[in-house]
Amino acid sequence: MxxxxxxxxxxxxxxxxxxxxxxxxxxxxxxxxxxxxxxxxxxxxxxxxxxxxxxxxxxxxxLSLWGEAEKMLGQDVEFRATGHIRLIFDEDGLADMRAYAEAARPWGLELEELGSREISARFPGLGPDAIAASFSPQDGSGNxxxxxxxxxxxxxxxxxxxxxxxxxxxxxxxxxxxxxxxxxxxxxxxxxxxxxxxxxxxxxxxxxxxxxLDARGPQMGVTEPLPHRILPVVGIWTRDKEHGAYLRQVERGNIVFGGAAERVSVDLDPGHAIADPLRLPVQLRAVARLLPAIAEVAVIRTWSGCEGYMRxxxxxxxxxxxxxxxxxxxxxxxxxxxxxxxxxxxxxxxxxxxxxxxxxxxxxxxxxxxxxx
CATH class of the missing domain: 3.50.50.60 (FAD/NAD(P)-binding domain)
Known part of the structure; x- marks a missing residue:
């Protein structure tokens, strides 16, 4: 064939x-x-x-193939099953998380619910104002x-x-x-x-x-390297798009972040999107809610790309x-x-x-x- x-x-x-x-x-x-x-x-x-x-x-x-990727492809693509935590700051977010967890269980996804004390004990520095979180330990990130x-x-x-x-x-x-x-x-x-x-x-x-289909570009950024302390990927349960940020720390120490900024329209010819520096302050405020320490850190690069969004x-x-x-x-x-x-x-x-x-x-x-x- x-x-x-x-x-x-x-x-x-x-x-x-x-x-x-x-x-x-x-x-x-x-x-x-x-x-x-x-x-x-x-x-x-x-x-x-x-x-x-x-x-x-x-x-x-x-996910099972990500786990086999290094052996299968003959190189490390930096898949790390460090877990995925989504922080919750209000009752709406908590209700949404619990409803999703209940609905997803028959589909084979088990989410652990963490209280505020558990978050600060297991993941110090993350979301000090969070009232709860969901945690999926088998998920993670790749390069x-x-x-x-x-x-x-x-x-x-x-x-x-x-x-x-x-x-x-x-x-x-x-x-x-x-x-x-x-x-x-x-x-x-x-x-x-x-x-x-x-x-x-x-x-x-x-x-x-x-x-x-609409062609749009996300706004992404990365900080200078810091001591490597944040293992899971960090997100949020929220109904407010301006709070919808996410971040992860790579092993080299840099913190990669995105979300909380409207995606820009992209012309398919040439198909390149440019990050808008005016959107960065709103984005960083949302990221700082998840990780307050990021307010003291230098952003060294921002970028975008071309993604296809279905209705x-x-x-x-x-x-x-x-x-x-x-x-x-x-x-x-x-x-x-x-x-x-x-x-x-x-x-x-x-x-x-x-x-x-x-x-x-x-x-x-x-x-x-x-x-x-």
Whole structure:
């Protein structure tokens, strides 16, 4: 089986790897360089807490693969299962957390509830005003800069062809499959996987599948290095977007943070988003609620990227509804990083066997046309 994968982010490279592992002949085509789109803009959060319930089977599948990543890929992608804590500062947040924990239990996610004393005893310095928190000990973080290149390199070793800097000029459905004409030549295959991130909706539209996707860029920042004391990834349960910050400390000591700032619109050509320095004060106030000590620390870099957001915040995943041999995996709406390995594994299973043990029905590309009819 020949498969062309469009898009060299985490979804595309993971799919290329798992397809190659299943014996498919894979050509991955990336318009820039591997891992430079939404993946590199990612916070690196590997969390299941707060996910839409129907995403949890995919998230569980992915978490087990994150645990195998270093052995599987032959390099350390800095996955650390240090836990994920979400702090709570008001009764609304507490009610939301408890309702979610109850609903998620049948889906295989157990959340531990911590009181304020437990937070200060186990995680000193975090959220001194927090009244409670949820804690998921198996979750954690990984390095967004390492993971897509690692999957691409591992796929290459299994025989996949990875083509970077190739602009797609024409896509055609042929009698035997698909023909993709690019600035670096033409490629043919019986199957096509659209893993093009924020550009994925444009590709789907060429095959008569319209989906509502907005390209947006998150605002991310990182501080100077500090002594390494914060192990878990830190987030918040809140209904107020201005408080919705998150942070983690990497082993080198820097604190990476994001959230609490409106995502900027991104023009898909060239597809680069620029962090807005005027949004930084609001963001840092929200981060300081989680970690007051950050108020004394220098921010050394801010950045953004290009992510594809769906109207319902659920990805498009699975077979095309119009075109045999076409598959989609895009629109992960700013929370795809944890899912990446599971997406690649699930799509490879679906493409090569015509079935998938992980339920994907909620992510079908035609769900929007059902709603409009």
């Amino acid at each position: 020949d498969v062309i994968v469009l898009g060299g982010g985490l979804m595309g490279t993971a799919s290329a790897y798992f397809l190659a592992r299943r014996g498919a002949r894979v050509t991955l085509i990336e318009r820039n360089q591997v891992g430079t789109g939404a993946t590199v803009a990612s916070f690196g959060n590997i969390r299941r807490t707060g996910r839409h319930l129907t995403q949890l089977p995919l998230a569980h599948r992915s 967004p800069r390492l993971i897509a290149p690692a999957f691409a390199e591992a796929a290459r070793k299994l025989g996949a062809e990875i083509i970077e800097g190739a602009l797609v000029e024409k896509l055609e459905r042929t009698n035997s499959g698909f023909l993709v004409a690019t600035s670096k030549g033409s490629f043919a295959a019986e199957c096509l996987l659209n893993a093009a991130g924020a550009w994925g909706a444009g590709i789907a539209a060429q095959f008569g599948e319209e989906v509502p 319902d915040m659920l990805p498009v995943m699975g077979q095309s509804a119009t075109t045999p041999g076409l598959f989609h995996a895009f629109g992960f709406s700013g929370h795809g990083f944890q899912l990446g390995p599971g997406v690649g594994d699930a799509m490879a299973e679906l493409i090569t066997t015509d079935r998938c043990e992980t339920p994907l029905d909620d992510f079908s590309v035609d769900r929007f046309s059902h709603h409009s009819s």
